[in-house]
Amino acid sequence: MLIELSRPLPYGPFMDHGNYTNDYIRGILQSVKTIALVGASSNPARPSWIVMKYLIERGYDVIPINPGLAGGELLGKPVYASLADVPHPIDMVEIFRNSEAAGPITDEALTLEPLPKVIWMQLSVRNDEAAARAEAKGVKVVMDRCPKIEFGRLSGEISWQGVNSRMLSAKKPVLAGKGFQKLSLNRPR
Amino acid sequence: MTDRLPGFDTLAIHAGAAPDAATGARATPIYQTTSFVFDDVDHAASLFGLQAFGNIYSRIGNPTCAVLEERVAALEGGTAALAVASGHAAEFLVFHTLLQPGDEFVAAKKLYGGSINQFNHAYKNFGWNVVWADPDDPATFEAAITPKTKAIFVESIANPGGVIVDLKAIAAIAKKHRIPFIVDNTMASPYLIRPFEHGADIIVHSATKFLGGHGNSIGGLIVDGGSFNFAGDDRYPALSKPRPEYGGMVLGETFGNFGFAIACRVLGLRDLGPALSPFNAFLILNGIETLPLRMQRHSDNALAVAEHLASHDKVSWVSYPGLRSDRYHNLAKQYCPKGAGAVFTFGLSGGYEAGVKLVSNLKLFSHLANIGDTRSLVIHPASTTHRQLTDDQKVQAGAGPEVVRLSIGLEDKDDLIDDLNNALDAA
C-alpha cells in the first residue's frame, strides 16, 4: 500500500490546478521522453540549467530553447530559437519563463504538429487562461511545479535532503540502475 | 487513486522511512559512515553543486539523519527539516541563516535558561542583538520591532514554568512586519501543538527531550514551514543574494518553499559543522515512533500530579496550564486541548531550604538537568539550569529561589504521588 498525499481531484473535465494527484504527475513523467525547455540558460547557477541537467541524467531527451543561444550547444544538446524550429516531435513543453510569457509560448506550442502531450509551467509560473486553451485541445497541463522536485519526490530521492516528500510506503524504493544514489519512478505502489 | 492524508500516529511511524532501497532493511539502518561513494566524477560535481539529490559527507547530510528530518517535517506539517547536533545548534543555525552583524531579533523573556544565555552572551560575538519581550503581552513584541529586527522567537510552552504562549497573536505581529516567526516547540512536541497551524514560519526542537523521549541522545531539529518568502528580500541575503560559494546560485529561488532548510544545511551546517551522529538520529527516530502514546501519558500523569500538589498544604502554588485554576488554562484549551505537557513548576511554602530538602528526599524522581525522559525528573532551576541569569531574570523566567521543576515521566502516577508525599512530609 502506498499512501500518497495531496487532495483528491474534483469532478469535471479540467484539472484542479494546485491539487495534482501523484498519479497524474507520475503518469506524465513516466510517459514523456522528449522535453523542449523554453527559457534554457547557460548559467549553471540558474534553476533552468540545473533542471535541464537533472532531466538529462534521468534519461529524458531535453531540447533547450533560447533565441540568444540558438545555433550553439547546451549540455551537449543543440539549442533552438523557438519551438517551431525543432525538427522532430516534442512530448512535453517545459516553460521556464514568467506567467505572462507562458501565454504566447503555450499558443505557439499548440500550433505544433503533432501537438505536445503536456505543457508544464515551472514552479511559480501559472497562467490559467493558457492552461484552459491547452486543455481544450486535449493537452495535459501542469503549473507551478518543478519536474526535478516532482521526480525527486515520487522516486524518493528528495528524502535524502530532509524534504517532506509527503509519500509513505512499506515498499522498497527502486534503484535507477547505475550506483546507489539514483532512484526510479517505477516504485511499486 | 485518491491521495489521502495519513494521521499523526501513522506519520510518527512511517514518515521518511521506506524500506532500505539496497537491502530491504525495514527498520531504518544506522548509516554509520563519514562519506558516500560517488557514481562517477560528474555525479560528484552535481552533488557538490547542489544540482542533484544525494549524499556526500555526513557533516552535510546522512541517510539516517534524513529519515529523522523528513519524519519531523511531516509531523510538524513543514516542507523540510534539518537535523543537527543539539537544540542549541538548531537555534544557532537558524539565526546564522537569518541575521547579519548589527541585526536584532525579538525574543520572549520566558525561555529555557540556556537559550536566554545563548542570546544574551554567545550571540553578542556575532553582533546579533536580542531584544526581550513579554510573552504574556503580545503588544510588547510589536513595540520592540525596529528596522533592524530580522526574527521573532518564542517557545510554544515555555520552559520551566508551564507558560502557554499566544502564538496566533504574535504570528499576526510578525506577519504584519514581514518578519519570520520562529517557535521552539520542544516542550509541546507536534503531538500537543503544531505551531505552523498557528502562523509560525520556522520551528526548532531540542530532540533531546520529548522527540527522543528516553533520555539517551542529544539532538536538534530545524523545520521549514515554507511560508516565509525570502526570495527577493534583501534583508535575508543568505536566501535572496547570489551565493559565491555555490557559483552565484540564489538559494531562496532555486529551492522555493524549502529554501530555508537548504540554506541552514549548505551555509550553516556545512560551514559551522554541528552535525548529528547517525546513531543519535536512529535512537531519536525510535523514540518518535511512540511519541503520540508517550506525550498523552506524560500529560495525563502531569495533570494528576499537579492536581495532587495543588491540594498539598506544604505547596504554596503550582503552575501547570492543565489546572482549571491556572492563568494559562484558557490558552491551553485553545492551543493544546489534548494536554499541557510533562513539565511544570511549583513553589514550596518552606522556600529555598524546603526545595533543596525535597529534591534530596525523592526516591523515584531523578535529580538531573533534563526534561522529557520516560523517567520522572526533578530540579531546582535557580541553582542549575537558570543559574547564569541575574536574580531578576530568574524571577522573570519563572525560576525564582523557591521554585522546583518537575518533568513527569511515564511511571504509575500513584507511585509518583506517593514519592512526592513522602518527600514533602520529610521536608
Ligand SMILES: Cc1ncc(COP(=O)(O)O)c(C=O)c1O
Ligand atoms: C525549550 C528548549 N529549547 C532548547 C534547548 C536546548 O537543547 P539542547 O540541550 O538539545 O541543546 C532546551 C534544553 O533544555 C530546551 O528545553
